[in-house]
Amino acid sequence: MGAACCRPEAIDFSGEVNLFHFFLLRSVGKGAFGKVRVVQHKQTKTLYALKYINKAKCVKMKAVANIVQERRLLEEIDHPFVVNLRYAFQDDENCFFVLDLMLGGDLRFHLDRQGAMPEATVRFWMSELCLALDYLHSKKIVHRDIKPDNILLDEKGHVHITDFNIAVHFSERRMLTGVAGSLAYMAPEVLTKRGYSQQVDWWSLGVVAYELIFGKRPFRGRTNTNLTESIMMEQLHWPEDVAAKCSPEGQKAIRAFLERDMHYRLGYKLGGGGLEDIKVHPWFRGVDWDAVLRKEVHPPFEPDPKKANFDATHELEELLLEENPLKARKRKQGQDLGTLSKEMRMMEEQ
Template sequence: MGASCCKPEAIDFEGEVNLFHFYLLRSVGKGAFGKVRVVQHKHSKTLYALKYINKAKCVKMKAVANIVQERRLLEEIDHPFVVNLRYAFQDDENCFFVLDLMLGGDLRFHLDRAGAMSEEVVRFYVAEIAMAIDYLHSKRIVHRDLKPDNILLDEKGHAHITDFNIAVHFSERRLLTGVAGSMAYMAPEVLTKRGYSAPVDFWSLGILAFELLFGKRPFRGRTNTSLTNSILNEHLIWPDDAPDKCSTDGMQAIRGFLERDPNKRLGYRPGGGGFEDIKAHPWFRNINWDQLYNKEVVPPFEPDSKRANFDATHELEELLLEENPLKARKRKEGQDLEMMTPEMRMMEEHFKIFDYTKTQRRSYYTPATSTSAAGQTTSNGTASTAVSSHLSPKGISRPGTPSDRTGVISKTGLDVEAQILDGGGMANVGGRGLLKGTSMDGRQDSLDIRPTNGKQPTPLRQSSTGPEKVEEMKNVGSAI
């Protein structure tokens, strides 16, 4: 009779998703304020990656807006070459993302372990990533942090973009100005702070392709100043053995991505066809893009399924060092939102439950103004000049860039985006939760994080004074 008291409660799989719906398996990653582990849905038996973020650490590091924004953006996204969101929920201590599981490791892991990659492999990754970037841009999303660390391989070897915690929506009337991302992969227009939009992701793709091919990045420096000068001014110099490792077409494509003028960058030249220009480039002549999209092309590299394609120390740390191991907990009842801090209330109200089996994907983005024709009056009563965008079905497929417009860099944000529009919200965050100094070697990127206002804006209110100005450069090693 006494044993009946210990019988576990039945799980309601028809109710709202929560951590009780999953088996917790091994830990596979760790970041500044969150961790990743493999989980299995108890009903469907499907394996996923569970990314969980401690709320208290999130508040302390001023990253609440980033977490809510990432949650919102991921609800909007569903693409073969993106690590897609499947479930989202929270308990009293953590916010949870349940994502597609990628067992092949990230490209940084493979680059460190095996060194530079063959041209065939790099071209395959660049094509898949470019397709995902084009999809994100069609959703008015700019990633801002493309690098080998944020490209994950599945067990067959297909590439997927992950880590959207500094991604934001862009629009022709609200060019971004914040220095956000990993410095060595930042486009020149990001560093000059004159306004930028979608083309920055293709610059980062060019840096990534160069690094995968030659094992080093094209622009380097031991300090922020020298690295910035290299990105802004130095000529693109190829290694001596470049002709042996890469074809002329390949070098031409990389040079096209690394064009300093965003209007001349591959895929964004005036009057260009956007992604069609990339598809038509000689380097990609043998790629069947429809088969690639459907993952019918066999990847040239298949990760070793018998080896762990990630740092195995994460699991050891979880076992030996974790003071409060993750486990499913029921939520406290009757919590008063009014008694919470603004940051905790923001997560409570806006990190909403998502279940891909029940919820239709949607976008939270609503432009403040619209410009659909030359000379059309915007919502604030001012005349506007038309800017072509590949988001318009009949328009030219190229988002606007700073060279298309002058004097329209807006610093007013929308809802959560107001807090991270100009650079993110995370302060004092190093690569794997460490505080970083101001000088690094060419391999890593230093941080220059200077919030000008210690207070976080009131959540989800349109601010008449614009967003909090925060400049943030995420370290190259960030895993979450």
């Protein structure tokens, strides 16, 4: 009598979401706190990006509070130009975020691949990013790490803000003072620790606009000290070919985003001009903001669907170097939370 064939256990799609609900596809990225791979929901067949963070590594890097905070913030957000959270769960080893899948790659990848972008393309992306930032700020959330690496394109070429690892809630009554973000994109008031709120995102957006149009950042230095001095003190310089790459209106907009006096910075401005000031700026004249929000404006740059718009080495590393490859595992039953460290218990509970 032959042995009975082992049948896979039935998946309960009506219960809590877990990794068994997804097919694990290729790896597409990694960061300081985790890795990202494409997954497909087994029931709906919808493709997503799965960000997973090893709990033990998270504790070792003292990043537990960041991960908990990121999940809480993402639960508040749903916007056309943000990488939105769709599911969140955990197993004994990892925390998982299931997010909108962006197949167009990040703007850093495209900058590295083809260099500076046409001004019209950058202005289009800026209009979408302005709407996203205005939405986040209306929720009293400041991102604090706006840069090309954290701006993803979907397959049609629309931009989406991602990575809320150091995003926080802000209050005008109690300004933030923590030094957070990527140095090259930090606003002067972050470096001086004199207090800030949402205006720092508009500065970072100005740095991104300059970098996309000219292929290099406006403030540079060989060391962190030199870079800090450049951000704090140096005049904004334009490349010799500025007239060929950027209109006078575009230059004025970038200069207004990179206003060192945060009270007069475009997007913030004392008195609360905010997005309305951006909408009436000459650079954005002619933009149909309602159509942009509805994604009815055709993006001037469309990622090549025949090419992988991400670094293929992530997949190779997962195949060749990963000692403990990701797979769905059942949770241990009857675990006593009292036996866990404070950090591990925090992740379990929150």
